[in-house]
Amino acid sequence: MYICLCQGVTDREVASLLQQGGVGMRQLRQQLKVGTQCGRCTCTVRQMVNRFYQIAEPADSSVVTLVTSAEPEATRQRVA
Numbered sequence: 001m002y003i004c005l006c007q008g009v010t011d012r013e014v015a016s017l018l019q020q021g022g023v024g025m026r027q028l029r030q031q032l033k034v035g036t037q038c039g040r041c042t043c044t045v046r047q048m049v050n051r052f053y054q055i056a057e058p059a060d061s062s063v064v065t066l067v068t069s070a071e072p073e074a075t076r077q078r079v080a
């Protein structure tokens with residue numbers, strides 16, 4: 001599925017780069033040019049990056065774990 005229509009970038013291309021490791025938004029922007037034109041795809045690509053690097057799923061699906069990455073050390077907060 002295309003996630004960046006301006007540059008014709010698919011989710012598979014983004015996932016492929018992420019799986020190479022050590023890739024973040026800056027590298028995706030430089031290599032695939034995502035988010036360099038209208039910027040509509042930036043949020044979706046950022047979600048893919050966050051999902052890729054945050055693999056842990058809570059054992060109980062009724063409990064949601066929020067991760068605040070703005071802190072130097074990630075702060076986890078459980079929400080019932």
Ligand code: FES
Pocket residue numbers: 003004005006007034035036037038039040041042
């Ligand atoms: S959709 Fe990605 S820059 Fe426009």
